[in-house]
Amino acid sequence: MPDIEALIDALGGRAVVGFAADVHANTVTYWVRRGRIPVEHWPALIKLAESRKVNGVDSDLMLRLHRPRKVRNEPYEVA
Secondary structure, three states: OOHHHHHHHOOOOOOHHHHHHOOOOHHHHHHHHHHHHHHHHHHHHHHHHOOOOOOOOOHHHHHHHHOOOOOOOOOOOOO
């Protein structure tokens, strides 16, 4: 899988993935935009892939596709 969007398409689309992860399809859209699926949803997606016979979806793939959160700048100290 080259990216999260390809993974979600392979699993049946945003509605199917949302149902499996117990989130709204719009939430899945945000995952695609951000380039990250929250770790707590990985097991549901791996299970969905197994049930749909989509090979190669495991925690290693999820980790490779996962874009880390942006680190916010430290606030400036006001003197």
